[in-house]
Each structure stands twice: as C-alpha cells, then as structure tokens.
Amino acid sequence: MITVEHLSKTYGDVRAVDDITFSCRPGAVTGFLGPNGAGKSTTMRVIAGLTPATAGSTAVAGVRYHDIPNPGTQVGVLLDASAQHVGRTGREILALGATTMGLPMSRVEEMLELVSLTPSEAKRRVGDYSLGMRQRLGIAHALLGDPKILILDEPANGLDPAGIHWMRSLLRTYADRGGTILLSSHLLHEVQIIADEIIVIGNGRIVAQGTKAELLQSADTFVQAADASALANALTSAGIASTPSRDGLTTEASPEQVGKAAAAAGVALIELRPADGAGLEEMFLQLTTQSQRDVITEGDQA
Ligand code: ADP
Numbered sequence: 628m629i630t631v632e633h634l635s636k637t638y639g640d641v642r643a644v645d646d647i648t649f650s651c652r653p654g655a656v657t658g659f660l661g662p663n664g665a666g667k668s669t670t671m672r673v674i675a676g677l678t679p680a681t682a683g684s685t686a687v688a689g690v691r692y693h694d695i696p697n698p699g700t701q702v703g704v705l706l707d708a709s710a711q712h713v714g715r716t717g718r719e720i721l722a723l724g725a726t727t728m729g730l731p732m733s734r735v736e737e738m739l740e741l742v743s744l745t746p747s748e749a750k751r752r753v754g755d756y757s758l759g760m761r762q763r764l765g766i767a768h769a770l771l772g773d774p775k776i777l778i779l780d781e782p783a784n785g786l787d788p789a790g791i792h793w794m795r796s797l798l799r800t801y802a803d804r805g806g807t808i809l810l811s812s813h814l815l816h817e818v819q820i821i822a823d824e825i826i827v828i829g830n831g832r833i834v835a836q837g838t839k840a841e842l843l844q845s846a847d848t849f850v851q852a853a854d855a856s857a858l859a860n861a862l863t864s865a866g867i868a869s870t871p872s873r874d875g876l877t878t879e880a881s882p883e884q885v886g887k888a889a890a891a892a893g894v895a896l897i898e899l900r901p902a903d904g905a906g907l908e909e910m911f912l913q914l915t916t917q918s919q920r921d922v923i924t925e926g927d928q929a
Contacts, residue, residue: 633683645831658822703769713754738767758785829914847902851875861892
C-alpha cells in the first residue's frame with residue numbers, strides 16, 4: 628500500500644504538487660497519468676524519500692520511507708534511469724545494490740536474466756547503454772530486493788515495442804501476485820493498457836481518479852452491423868441520432884433503445900455496447916494542450 632495525504636511541494640514560486648491525496652492498493656497497477664511538468668516525478672520523489680514534502684505526508688506500507696528498515700527489500704524504486712553511475716557496468720550496479728541490501732550475489736544473475744541483459748551487456752559501462760537498456764537495468768535494480776511495492780517513473784520510456792510488451796507482462800504478473808505498483812506515464816494509451824486504477828494529475832492537482840472502468844465509462848453506445856447503411860437507416864427512422872465511429876456508429880441513445888430500433892428494422896448487429904469513454908481522452912488532451920501552452924508562454928517570456 629502507498630498512501631499520499633494532502634501532499635504539497637513547492638520549489639520557490641513553483642507549486643509542483645498542490646494538496647494531492649490518493650492511495651495505491653496491493654494487487655493493482657495504479658497508473659499516474661499527466662502531461663510533462665504535471666508533478667508526477669515530484670510526487671514519486673517525495674514518496675521515495677528523495678525530497679521533503681512542503682506539506683502533507685506520504686507512507687509506504689504504513690510508514691514514512693525513511694523509517695523503513697532496508698527499504699530496497701520493501702519498495703523498489705525506478706525514478707530516473709539515466710541517473711545511474713555511467714562509469715559502472717550494469718553488473719557492478721546490481722552487485723552494489725545486492726551488497727547494500729545484504730542479498731546473495733546469485734540475485735544479481737537472476738535479475739540480469741529476468742530483464743534480458745546478456746552477460747556481455749552486463750559487462751559494459753552504463754554510459755554506453757541505450758535508454759532502453761538503462762530502463763531494463765533500472766527495473767532489475769528495483770526488483771533486486773524482491774519488494775512488494777514498486778514505484779516506477781515513466782518505465783516505458785526508451786523501450787522498443789517488444790520491451791514495452793515484456794514490461795507490461797512483468798508488471799501484470801507482479802500485481803496479480805499481490806504486488807503494489809505506482810507507475811507514471813505521460814501517455815494515455817500506455818496507462819490505459821496496463822493500469823487497473825488511474826490517477827490523472829495536471830498542474831500539480833489531481834483532476835480525476837478511479838478504476839479504469841469508471842474513468843473510461845461513457846454514457847454513449849457503440850453499435851455495429853454488417854450492413855452499415857441499413858443500421859443507419861434503422862436508427863434514423865427510430866429518431867435516434869448517431870455519428871460514424873470506427874467500423875460502426877455511436878449514439879447518445881441507450882443500448883436497449885438501439886437494440887430495439889435495429890430489431891424493429893430487422894438489422895442483425897455484430898456489436899452493441901457502451902462506447903469507449905471519450906471523456907478521459909478529452910480531459911487529457913485539454914491538460915496536455917494547456918501545459919504545452921504554459922511551456923510556450925514561459926519560453927516567450929524568457
Ligand atoms: P512530471 O514528472 O509530471 O513531468 P515534475 O514533477 O518533474 O513533473 O515537475 C513538476 C513541476 O515542478 C514542473 O513545473 C517542474 O519544472 C517543477 N520542478 C520539478 N523539480 C524541480 C526542482 N528541483 N526545482 C525547481 N522546479 C522543479
């Protein structure tokens with residue numbers, strides 16, 4: 628369990644995080660979604676004890692990060708994959724972590740294998756790693772102490788499609804075994820695929836939170852028939868307005884009304900369901916546009 632209560636963090640005049648409260652439960656991936664500069668990293672840094680809160684509190688497994696004995700065995704943290712010591716090899720970094728946590732060296736080999744870093748890659752200096760390799764090493768480091776809680780800041784950055792797929796299944800298995808994961812991303816699609824719970828942050832404030840199902844829920848209906856024009860005619864004659872959407876139509880009418888109209892006209896349906904929520908996408912787009920405007924404005928003034 629991770630808990631964040633009324634957390635605020637200011638840097639000079641910048642209110643990076645503004646009175647946010649949320650928790651992450653075991654057995655679930657909690658996606659922390661927000662455009663660049665929204666306050667995700669700052670929140671994670673406070674949770675991981677790397678920067679003090681201005682106000683409010685955070686706890687991991689019920690205690691402040693600094694009060695956790697041997698924290699690496701309780702909570703795995705990957706905040707900035709580029710922050711690893713560039714002069715050390717991947718294996719050295721993991722070996723150092725294992726020594727600090729009092730773990731057997733066999734754990735280093737296990738983790739290298741888990742993240743698919745080959746023996747020759749593990750011997751190379753991290754300065755020569757691609758971002759994707761650094762992310763893999765960072766995930767290996769976070770998992771080294773076999774913690775039950777993971778905090779990962781943009782772990783998909785730099786991974787190729789196969790790497791992203793690999794990471795998703797790794798995290799899914801971890802959560803399904805009862806692990807707690809807080810994972811940030813500035814990509815809605817990324818969070819939508821992996822997360823069970825979603826927290827949306829913009830300008831330091833939480834603008835939405837809930838289960839993925841809740842946030843993606845929409846009042847609209849999606850309907851599809853093999854004979855698309857017959858379906859459109861059926862809806863029109865029943866007085867139901869609709870708009871084309873992918874291979875079918877969306878409408879504000881309920882699935883029951885749509886089903887009845889199609890049945891009355893003898894149109895066989897392929898699909899009839901609540902439409903994917905456009906609400907979250909719309910909200911996220913607004914947040915992103917807003918923050919990009921902020922950046923441009925700041926740039927103009929500079
Ligand atoms: P995100 O991770 O969502 O991209 P951050 O938490 O990195 O967002 O940043 C939130 C805000 O806080 C931004 O405006 C950023 O410029 C500012 N910020 C972050 N870290 C510092 C710092 N060390 N000093 C000053 N401002 C910072």
